[in-house]
Amino acid sequence: xxxxxxxxxxxxxxxxxxxxxxxxxxxxxxxxxxxxxxxxxxxxxxxxxxxxxxxxxxxxxxxxxxxxxxxxxxxxxxxxxxxxxxxxxxxxxxxxxxxxxxxxxxxxxxxxxxxxxxxxxxxxxxxxxxxxxxxxxxxxxxxxxxxxxxxxxxxxxxxxxxxxxxxxxxxxxxxxxxxxxxxxxxxxxxxxxxxxxxxxxxxxxxxxxxxxxxxxxxxxxxxxxxxxxxxxxxxxxxxxxxxxxxxxxxxxxxx
Amino acid sequence: xxxxxxxxxxxxxxxxxxxxxxxxxxxxxxxxxxxxxxxxxxxxxxxxxxxxxxxxxxxxxxxxxxxxxxxxxxxxxxxxxxxxxxxxxxxxxxxxxxxxxxxxxxxxxxxxxxxxxxxxxxxxxxxxxxxxxxxxxxxxxxxxxxxxxxxxxxxxxxxxxxxxxxxxxxxxxxxxxxxxxxxxxxxxxxxxxxxxxxxxxxxxxxxxxxxxxxxxxxxxxxxxxxxxxxxxxxxxxxxxxxxxxxxxxxxxxxxxxxxxxxxxxxxxxxxxxxxxxxxxxxxxxxxxxxxxxxxxxxxxxxxxxxxxxxxxxxxxxxxxxxxxxxxxxxxxxxxxxxxxxxxxxxxxxxxxxxxxxxxxxxxxxxxxxxxxxxxxxxxxxxxxxxxxxxxxxxxxxxxxx
Numbered sequence: 001x002x003x004x005x006x007x008x009x010x011x012x013x014x015x016x017x018x019x020x021x022x023x024x025x026x027x028x029x030x031x032x033x034x035x036x037x038x039x040x041x042x043x044x045x046x047x048x049x050x051x052x053x054x055x056x057x058x059x060x061x062x063x064x065x066x067x068x069x070x071x072x073x074x075x076x077x078x079x080x081x082x083x084x085x086x087x088x089x090x091x092x093x094x095x096x097x098x099x100x101x102x103x104x105x106x107x108x109x110x111x112x113x114x115x116x117x118x119x120x121x122x123x124x125x126x127x128x129x130x131x132x133x134x135x136x137x138x139x140x141x142x143x144x145x146x147x148x149x150x151x152x153x154x155x156x157x158x159x160x161x162x163x164x165x166x167x168x169x170x171x172x173x174x175x176x177x178x179x180x181x182x183x184x185x186x187x188x189x190x191x192x193x194x195x196x197x198x199x200x201x202x203x204x205x206x207x208x209x210x211x212x213x214x215x216x217x218x219x220x221x222x223x224x225x226x227x228x229x230x231x232x233x234x235x236x237x238x239x240x241x242x243x244x245x246x247x248x249x250x251x252x253x254x255x
Numbered sequence: 256x257x258x259x260x261x262x263x264x265x266x267x268x269x270x271x272x273x274x275x276x277x278x279x280x281x282x283x284x285x286x287x288x289x290x291x292x293x294x295x296x297x298x299x300x301x302x303x304x305x306x307x308x309x310x311x312x313x314x315x316x317x318x319x320x321x322x323x324x325x326x327x328x329x330x331x332x333x334x335x336x337x338x339x340x341x342x343x344x345x346x347x348x349x350x351x352x353x354x355x356x357x358x359x360x361x362x363x364x365x366x367x368x369x370x371x372x373x374x375x376x377x378x379x380x381x382x383x384x385x386x387x388x389x390x391x392x393x394x395x396x397x398x399x400x401x402x403x404x405x406x407x408x409x410x411x412x413x414x415x416x417x418x419x420x421x422x423x424x425x426x427x428x429x430x431x432x433x434x435x436x437x438x439x440x441x442x443x444x445x446x447x448x449x450x451x452x453x454x455x456x457x458x459x460x461x462x463x464x465x466x467x468x469x470x471x472x473x474x475x476x477x478x479x480x481x482x483x484x485x486x487x488x489x490x491x492x493x494x495x496x497x498x499x500x501x502x503x504x505x506x507x508x509x510x511x512x513x514x515x516x517x518x519x520x521x522x523x524x525x526x527x528x529x530x531x532x533x534x535x536x537x538x539x540x541x542x543x544x545x546x547x548x549x550x551x552x553x554x555x556x557x558x559x560x561x562x563x564x565x566x567x568x569x570x571x572x573x574x575x576x577x578x579x580x581x582x583x584x585x586x587x588x589x590x591x592x593x594x595x596x597x598x599x600x601x602x603x604x605x606x607x608x609x610x611x612x613x614x615x616x617x618x619x620x621x622x623x624x625x626x627x628x629x630x631x632x633x634x635x636x637x638x639x640x641x642x643x644x645x646x647x648x649x650x651x652x653x654x655x656x
Contacts, residue, residue, distance in 0.1 A: 049552075049553065050422070050553040050554045051422060051427065051428075051431050051539065051554050053277070053431050053434045053435060053540075054277050054435075054438070056435075057421070060421055060422075067553065072551050073551050073552075074551075097275050097538040097539075098537045098538050098539050098546075098548070098552040098554070099551060099552040099553070100552075101536075101537060101538045101543075101552065102535070102536070102537050102538075102548060102550075102551070102552030103551065103552060123277050123278075124275050124276055124277060124538070124541070125275055125538075126274065126275070126276060126277065126278050126281050127278070127281070128274055128281070129273055129274060129275055132275075132538070147277070147278045148278065149277070149278040149279035149281075150279070151278075151279050151280075151281075151282050151283065151441060152278060152281070152282065153282060154282075155278075155281065155282065159278075170278065170279060173279060173438060173439050173440065173441070174279075174435070174438055174439030174440075175435045175438060175439065
């Protein structure tokens with residue numbers, strides 16, 4: 001059974017995103033460990049990309065810091081391998097089509113599986129183009145995670161019916177980043193998803209406060225937090241592990 | 256090679272193309288595709304666009320016999336397709352009139368666009384002013400400095416210009432930012448893409464609107480010479496003027512098609528933007544095509560003296576035409592382009608855009624090697640007024656513009 005299912009077993013999942021290698025390899029490992037120890041149910045490991053078109057400024061800058069520190073896809077695999085040695089938590093990659101495609105999809109997913117990853121999110125690979133990656137990913141036991149957006153409308157059921165691992169529900173239009181409020185009719189979207197599948201669905205984009213996490217976790221099976229965590233990494237540098245742990249704890253208490 | 260597209264599926268050119276964009280944009284891109292499929296055959300739309308092309312843009316553009324240049328180079332007869340004479344000074348108007356009219360028909364009230372040199376931004380701002388659309392342009396901060404005159408032109412035309420400060424601060428970053436903006440506001444907004452790139456249907460839409468160049472030049476050369484050209488030459492960044500210049504000749508097997516890409520300081524120097532020479536297969540900006548990138552698929556910073564060719568990828572149809580050998584792509588350095596810029600100015604009294612000068616440079620290389628009864632058609636994609644200050648700086652002359 002996929003580890004991803006464990007994250008949603010009898011609870012609302014708190015899914016934490018950090019960019020691998022931000023600001024450097026050693027601090028990044030410590031940050032991930034702190035987040036896991038603090039009780040995150042699933043971690044998203046961002047493989048930095050030069051041109052992340054779905055990201056807002058906070059994660060764009062994290063990608064620049066990580067690449068600047070010499071982070072590469074192979075080093076991200078190494079990082080996951082190190083985490084996997086100590087933890088059984090589900091680990092999902094988040095990156096863009098080109099780092100996977102240009103590395104060679106077969107080689108990528110083989111190495112990802114060997115490192116201990118369970119899934120992958122590729123925001124610039126929509127449903128229509130999923131065959132570029134999903135079969136190869138499946139061959140190595142990696143779930144290709146589908147995304148559903150506020151504009152998906154008639155596509156929701158089709159996407160949900162074929163989803164693997166979990167469904168990433170995009171809370172708002174635009175790119176990743178902290179938002180003061182989320183106005184999308186997520187209840188309707190969740191209803192359509194639930195009509196089509198038992199695969200759990202988590203909401204991400206714009207969630208930063210315990211209050212938002214509480215509200216979103218009532219609607220979905222989990223909440224995904226990225227930019228708010230990356231902001232802590234940017235602000236506290238080497239002191240980030242402790243601050244991240246505090247933050248994750250406050251978010252988990254809220255959901 | 257009667258039909259080079261016979262093995263191609265919708266939205267693809269061979270293996271190139273596709274729709275690699277966030278889910279948020281998928282329904283919108285399907286709507287755009289459906290609207291385009293409808294309006295391209297709608298007689299009213301076709302008539303309106305034709306009228307705009309004739310009465311506003313100044314089409315057909317001239318096919319000018321460059322007699323002095325021909326004599327001076329001593330080989331093939333050289334014809335210049337004068338897209339520089341279009342309203343707004345470049346071929347970009349061909350595409351934007353079509354796309355902004357399409358946006359209007361779709362009920363949009365706002366258009367956004369990326370721009371490199373500013374030609375596409377100026378053209379979009381112009382069409383938006385004419386058709387009463389709100390307009391916002393994304394331009395790399397470095398390009399806003401290189402092409403400050405065009406920034407002011409866009410503002411004069413009523414557009415809001417965003418200087419993009421992320422990444423390498425040039426054209427690719429402007430595309431990133433325009434895409435991000437589009438995902439945040441799709442209902443009333445069309446992203447008017449400026450080149451034959453991005454997700455399907457953009458490469459096809461832009462190519463169709465630009466193919467007016469070769470539709471005209473093919474008829475004009477047959478009228479003037481009674482035969483087809485031996486070679487058609489155009490510069491290539493993303494590739495819109497080139498595909499427009501090539502398209503109607505693709506079926507004419509005897510016509511050689513040559514795209515000239517920006518080699519910057521040289522293809523072996525890291526400072527270049529020669530995607531065909533140095534690029535490899537990748538997926539970026541919505542399409543599978545060739546890109547300048549490193550072993551991990553990180554998009555490489557590129558460089559060219561020309562802000563309009565300073566792009567790390569190339570349109571999927573060009574990648575396909577190259578892969579089947581139907582078109583050939585050659586690198587031209589900054590220095591060669593600047594020499595061609597000066598040569599055409601002196602010889603014919605035509606100051607070409609620095610982008611177009613890359614095509615002129617290749618004409619200067621091959622014309623002398625061709626027989627006197629052979630013909631070259633070279634597209635002058637834009638006029639060079641915008642480049643005068645930069646070329647002066649390149650030559651060590653300081654002028655204030």
